[in-house]
Amino acid sequence: MSKITIQDIANMCNISKSSVSRYLNGGYVSEQNRQKIKEAIEQTGFETNFFAKRLKSKKSGLLGVVLPKMDSLVISTILMGINNVCEDNNYSILIKTSNFDTKKELQNINSLYNQGVDGIIVYSLDITQEHIELVNKISIPVVFINNNHKDLDCINIDDYTAGRLLAEYFYNNNHKDILFLGIVEKNKYIRPGRKIGFYEYYQENATDYKIRSLETDFSLRNAYDMGNDIINLKPSAVICGTEHITTALMIYLKQHNINIPEDISIGGFGDSDALSLLKPEVTTMKFDYEGLGKSATEYILNKIFNRSMDKNKISLPVFFKEGQSVKKIS
Amino acid sequence: MSKITIQDIANMCNISKSSVSRYLNGGYVSEQNRQKIKEAIEQTGFETNFFAKRLKSKKSGLLGVVLPKMDSLVISTILMGINNVCEDNNYSILIKTSNFDTKKELQNINSLYNQGVDGIIVYSLDITQEHIELVNKISIPVVFINNNHKDLDCINIDDYTAGRLLAEYFYNNNHKDILFLGIVEKNKYIRPGRKIGFYEYYQENATDYKIRSLETDFSLRNAYDMGNDIINLKPSAVICGTEHITTALMIYLKQHNINIPEDISIGGFGDSDALSLLKPEVTTMKFDYEGLGKSATEYILNKIFNRSMDKNKISLPVFFKEGQSVKKIS
DNA sequence: CTGTTAGCGCTTTCAA
DNA sequence: TTGAAAGCGCTAACAG
Numbered sequence: 034m035s036k037i038t039i040q041d042i043a044n045m046c047n048i049s050k051s052s053v054s055r056y057l058n059g060g061y062v063s064e065q066n067r068q069k070i071k072e073a074i075e076q077t078g079f080e081t082n083f084f085a086k087r088l089k090s091k092k093s094g095l096l097g098v099v100l101p102k103m104d105s106l107v108i109s110t111i112l113m114g115i116n117n118v119c120e121d122n123n124y125s126i127l128i129k130t131s132n133f134d135t136k137k138e139l140q141n142i143n144s145l146y147n148q149g150v151d152g153i154i155v156y157s158l159d160i161t162q163e164h165i166e167l168v169n170k171i172s173i174p175v176v177f178i179n180n181n182h183k184d185l186d187c188i189n190i191d192d193y194t195a196g197r198l199l200a201e202y203f204y205n206n207n208h209k210d211i212l213f214l215g216i217v218e219k220n221k222y223i224r225p226g227r228k229i230g231f232y233e234y235y236q237e238n239a240t241d242y243k244i245r246s247l248e249t250d251f252s253l254r255n256a257y258d259m260g261n262d263i264i265n266l267k268p269s270a271v272i273c274g275t276e277h278i279t280t281a282l283m284i285y286l287k288q289h290n291i292n293i294p295e296d297i298s299i300g301g302f303g304d305s306d307a308l309s310l311l312k313p314e315v316t317t318m319k320f321d322y323e324g325l326g327k328s329a330t331e332y333i334l335n336k337i338f339n340r341s342m343d344k345n346k347i348s349l350p351v352f353f354k355e356g357q358s359v360k361k362i363s
Numbered sequence: 364m365s366k367i368t369i370q371d372i373a374n375m376c377n378i379s380k381s382s383v384s385r386y387l388n389g390g391y392v393s394e395q396n397r398q399k400i401k402e403a404i405e406q407t408g409f410e411t412n413f414f415a416k417r418l419k420s421k422k423s424g425l426l427g428v429v430l431p432k433m434d435s436l437v438i439s440t441i442l443m444g445i446n447n448v449c450e451d452n453n454y455s456i457l458i459k460t461s462n463f464d465t466k467k468e469l470q471n472i473n474s475l476y477n478q479g480v481d482g483i484i485v486y487s488l489d490i491t492q493e494h495i496e497l498v499n500k501i502s503i504p505v506v507f508i509n510n511n512h513k514d515l516d517c518i519n520i521d522d523y524t525a526g527r528l529l530a531e532y533f534y535n536n537n538h539k540d541i542l543f544l545g546i547v548e549k550n551k552y553i554r555p556g557r558k559i560g561f562y563e564y565y566q567e568n569a570t571d572y573k574i575r576s577l578e579t580d581f582s583l584r585n586a587y588d589m590g591n592d593i594i595n596l597k598p599s600a601v602i603c604g605t606e607h608i609t610t611a612l613m614i615y616l617k618q619h620n621i622n623i624p625e626d627i628s629i630g631g632f633g634d635s636d637a638l639s640l641l642k643p644e645v646t647t648m649k650f651d652y653e654g655l656g657k658s659a660t661e662y663i664l665n666k667i668f669n670r671s672m673d674k675n676k677i678s679l680p681v682f683f684k685e686g687q688s689v690k691k692i693s
Numbered sequence: 694c695t696g697t698t699a700g701c702g703c704t705t706t707c708a709a
Numbered sequence: 710t711t712g713a714a715a716g717c718g719c720t721a722a723c724a725g
Contacts, residue, residue: 049712080477085702087414088717103443113433253636284640306583307637310614379696415718418701
C-alpha cells in the first residue's frame with residue numbers, strides 16, 4: 034500500500050499530473066477539472082509529498098523550534114501558541130531540545146536548517162557571537178524568544194516593565210524592606226529583566242529603602258527549603274521571581290503559621306492553577322505565554338512569506354493582578 | 364545555502380556521482396578516491412540535500428507524534444522521553460495536536476503519514492474502527508500510548524494494577540467507605556483502568572463495603588469546588604483520580620481545617636512537585652511518564668528498522684508511594 | 694571497486 | 710487551458 038501521488042490523482046481524473054500540480058499551486062485549471070481533482074483528493078486523503086515538493090520548490094512548510102527543555106508548563110504553553118498558529122497556516126513544527134547547553138543549541142539550529150525548515154524559533158539560553166554568525170550564515174529567518182540582541186529578531190515578554198509595575202505597587206504601599214527571591218543569576222536561561230525593573234523603580238523613586246536578594250533555582254523544593262532563611266531575614270515583603278517560587282513559599286509560610294499579608298507580604302511573577310487556589314490570592318504579574326508563541330510564529334511566518342530580513346524587537350505586554358497578599362502600610 | 368551537489372564533487376574528482384554517494388553512505392570506495400572526495404567536500408563545504416535524500420531513500424528520519432493537547436506536564440514529560448530516544452537515534456519529531464477531537468486525530472495521523480514520517484506515536488483519545496482501518500492502510504508502524512486494542516500496538520502504564528494496589532492498601536487499612544473522585548467517564552481521553560482496578564480489588568476481597576463515586580474534570584479548580592460536596596458525603600477515604608485532583612482536594616481540606624488522615628484519608632494517582640510539598644505526604648501511585656515516552660519510541664524505532672509488523676501490548680510498571688495520608692483503622 | 698541507468702514525486706517550461 | 714518532457718539532487722540496482 035504505497036502512498037498516493039499526484040499521478041494517482043491525475044489517473045483518477047484522466048488528466049495529466051501537471052494539471053493536478055497546477056490545481057495544488059493555484060494555476061490555470063478548468064472549473065470542470067478543478068471539481069474532479071477536488072473530489073479525488075478528498076476521497077483519497079492525498080497530501081503532497083513534501084520531500085519531492087521541497088526538492089523543486091523553495092518552501093518546506095516546516096518550522097523549527099529549539100527549546101532548552103520540554104517538561105515545563107511555561108514552555109509547553111508557548112509551544113501551544115506556536116502550534117496553533119502553525120496549524121492555521123498549514124505548517125508543521127520540528128522540535129529540538131538543547132538541555133541548557135549552548136553548544137547543543139547551536140547544533141540544533143544548524144541541524145534544523147539542514148533539514149530544510151523555512152524558519153526557526155529559538156528559546157535561547159544566551160546569545161553569543163556564534164549565534165549571530167550562524168544566523169547570518171543561514172538564509173532563513175530566525176527569531177529568539179528569550180533574549181535580546183540588537184542584531185537579531187527578538188520577541189520577548191516585557192519583564193522589565195513587569196518588574197517596574199510590581200515595584201510601583203509595593204512602593205505605593207510603603208514597603209521599604211524587600212527581599213527579592215530570584216533564580217541564580219549565573220543561570221543564563223533566565224531573563225534578568227524582572228529584577229532589574231524592580232530595582233530600578235525603587236532606585237528612581239524611593240529613598241530610605243532596602244532590597245536584599247536571595248537566589249534559588251527553578252524547583253519548588255529548593256524555594257521551599259529556603260523558607261526558614263527567608264523568615265529569619267524578616268523583610269516586610271518577599272518578591273518571588275517565578276510562579277514555582279511563589280507557590281513553594283506560600284505553602285511553606287502557611288505550614289508554619291505565618292500570616293500573609295499581616296506577618297509578611299508576597300508579590301510574584303507568573304501565575305498557575307495551583308497558585309490560584311491558595312489563599313490569600315497572590316498579587317502577581319501575569320504573562321501570556323501562549324501569546325508569546327503566537328506572536329513569534331506570526332512574525333516568523335510573515336518573514337518567511339515576505340522574505341523580509343530586517344531585524345526587529347517586540348515586547349509583549351504584561352498584566353498586573355492584585356490579590357490580598359500585600360499589606361498596605363501607612 | 365550549499366549550492367554544491369554530489370555531481371559537483373564528482374566532477375572535481377573526475378569520478379561519478381555514484382561513488383560520491385557511496386562515500387557518503389559507507390559503500391565501497393577506493394582509498395585513493397576516498398581521499399579526493401574527502402578533500403573536495405571539506406573544501407567546498409558541501410552538505411547533502413536533505414530532501415533529495417529523503418525522496419529517494421524512503422526513510423525520513425522523522426517520527427510523528429499525535430497528542431490531544433500540549434499544555435500538560437504529563438504530556439510534556441512523555442514528550443521528553445520520546446525526544447530523548449529520538450535524539451540518540453538521530454531522529455526528529457514532528458508534532459500534531461488533536462485538541463481532543465477524534466476526527467482531527469485521524470487527520471493528523473494521515474497527514475503525518477503523508478508527510479513521510481517513518482512511524483507515529485499516538486496519545487489517543489479513543490480507538491475507533493476508523494483508527495484500525497487507517498493504521499492498516501498506512502504502511503508505517505503506529506503505536507498507541509493511551510489505549511488498548513487487541514489489533515494494534517499499544518504501550519500503556521498499567522493503570523489497572525495501580526488501581527488494584529491502591530485498593531489493596533486501603534483494604535488492608537480497613538477502609539470500607541470510600542469515595543472515588545475521578546474524571547468524568549464520558550471523557551474518552553481517560554483510561555478507566557485505575558478505577559476498574561480499584562473497584563475489582565474490593566469486589567474480590569472485601570465484604571460489607573461501600574464505594575461511591577463522583578466525577579470532575581482535569582482542572583484543579585473544579586475538584587477544589589467540589590470540596591464541600593465531598594465533605595458532606597463523609598467517606599472514610601477519598602481516592603483522587605489524578606494528581607491535579609489530589610492537589611486541589613488537599614488544598615481545600617487544609618483551608619477548611621479538616622485533618623488528614625484523622626478526619627479523612629486521601630489516596631491518589633500520580634504525583635507532582637507541588638503535591639510533594641503538601642503535608643501530610645499523600646499515599647499515591649507514581650507513574651513513569653518519561654519512561655512511557657521512552658518505551659514507545661524504542662519500540663517504534665525497533666519496528667521501523669526491523670520492519671516487523673506484529674502487534675504487541677506492553678504494560679509499564681507502576682510504583683506505590685506510602686505517605687501519611689491514610690488512617691490505619693483497626 | 695566503479696560507472697551507467699533509472700527513477701523518487703513534484704514543479705515548470707514550452708508547445709499545442 | 711492542457712500535456713509532454715525535463716529535471717531538482719540523490720540512491721540503488723546492475724553490469725562491468
